[in-house]
Amino acid sequence: MTDNFKVIIVGAGIGGLLASIGLRLDGHDVTILEQASEFGEVGAGMRIPPNSFKLLRRWGIDLTYMKKTYSNGNRFLRWDSGETLADMPHGVPELDFGGSYLMVHRADYHAVLLAKAAELGVVVQGNSRVDSYDFEGPAAILESGEKLQADVLVVADGVQSKAREIFQGHPLPPTDTGDISYRILIPGQDMLSDPELRDLVSQPWVSSWCGAGAHVIGYPIRGGEIYNVVCCASEATMNDQKFAGGESRLLISSNEELVRRFSDWEPRVNKIVSMAGKDFLKWRLFDLDMVDNWVHPSGKAVLLGDAVHPMLPYMASGAAMACEDAAVLRKVLQNVTKDTLATALQKYRQIRQPRASKVQKSGRKLQDAYHLPDGEAQRERDYWIKHDEDENPIFWGNKERRGWLFGYDAEDFQ
Ligand SMILES: Cc1cc2nc3c(=O)[nH]c(=O)nc-3n(C[C@H](O)[C@H](O)[C@H](O)COP(=O)(O)OP(=O)(O)OC[C@H]3O[C@@H](n4cnc5c(N)ncnc54)[C@H](O)[C@@H]3O)c2cc1C
Secondary structure (H helix, E strand, C coil): CCCCCEEEEECCCHHHHHHHHHHHHCCCEEEEECCCCCCCCCCCEEEECHHHHHHHHHCCCCCCCCCCEECCEEEEEECCCCCEEEEEECCCHHHHCCCCCEEEEHHHHHHHHHHHHHHHCCEEECCCCEEEEECCCCEEEECCCCEEECCEEEECCCCCCCHHHHHHCCCCCCEEEEEEEEEEEEEHHHHHCCCCCHHHHHCCEEEEEEECCEEEEEEEEHHHCEEEEEEEEEHHHCCCCCCCCCCCEEEECCCHHHHHHCCCCCHHHHHHHHCCCCCEEEEEEEECCCCCCCECCCCCEEECHHHCCCCCHHHCCHHHHHHHHHHHHHHHCCCCCHHHHHHHHHHHHHHHHHHHHHHHHHHHHHHHHHCCCCCHHHHHHHHHHCCCCCCCCCHHHCHHHHHHHHCCCCCCCC
16 A cells, blocks of 8 residues: 655755655655745756766656766866876766766756656745744744645755754754865857867866865866866865855855966966856855764654755765655655655665765765875875776776766665
8 A cells, every 4th residue: 555645845956856756756746845936056067977867867857958968087187287197987877887977057957857847746836935844743834834734744955954953853064174166157169269278178078186275177068068167175275255154155256366276277277267257156065974863753754965965066976866865765655654654764764874974975085185285195196096996096986986876776776
């Protein structure tokens, strides 16, 4: 016997939307409550690795007509000379991992998910900030006082989740990693017309320049229409425009601090940051090691996505982990009644927690490996970067680890 549940999802980010699609495909009655009045993603490029791509395809989320770029893999470069240290190709992801590896604009991806949710009959309710919860009900209570009853609550309210600490019974703010990132979009055409920059757009590698306390990542999206750049650095070295209080996102009105920070980096990095112009976003980066309680003690509510496993973006896997969460949640809720719901939700945690935690921790290791100053440790890193072995400090420099991350099928369990 299976019950069709009334599900309320808090948050229409990538995690909340994917959960809504998965659960709706199984016939559950799904409503998403989103605080924003307009739907969409701020930000820039992102990667959709094969472990999430294969789930999207299976669920009928069609990315055929979305502009995208297929990734060659990761290329590591010296920060000062621009010399290529190593190429870590993805090979043929469809054959090796069962899905494509895409580089996309997150707004495009979000729009596809939103359209799919709507097509399936998910109710997406904007202007609906959840103010408090009745987890025994369970119910979500809006700022207006309106109480929305459900059978299951899925809380996907992001890195600054308010629900996370209620689940734990104690405060659990995300950890400030000390790093910040600047996300920049450059017209591909501007780079194609520069002989020095052309290859960065025409050869779809994820290029990573790593230097002391900072790294710069760039890759083409929308088939080369845009070159996406993420400059990451320890906050202590980037203080022209400061975050106020708990602020985690800031609109930057000038690229001066970037130009200065990377002035002694190789000419291509200089050019890229000088093309940043103005009005791009600077983000504070948070993570957590692990969250204990993914399921509320009532047995009727779960956390999903960044709300439960915020991570540094260095594994390019936060949204992919949310996608896997959605797939596991969908599957454990098949053949379940209200009586067996709590057990099913615990199974979701058991499956997801170790993997998400490993990815979180791997992001932290990359923070150290990427930001080494020149010296003995950096020379050792660069030596190992060229070897496809366990000692390679770059997660995907090792075939076995790549297989673990990208070859995973979140629906393949009993
Ligand atoms: C620089 C950078 C690069 C990244 N690159 C990649 C990448 O290449 N690949 C990848 O897989 N991941 C990447 N990530 C991570 C990815 O962006 C996140 O993991 C993912 O977007 C998290 O989705 P989410 O739905 O869990 O949370 P969010 O996207 O934060 O969504 C939460 C939603 O909940 C809403 N909300 C919050 N509180 C309430 C409330 N009380 N009531 C109602 N609504 C509420 C918010 O408005 C928001 O819409 C990157 C992250 C960064 C910072």
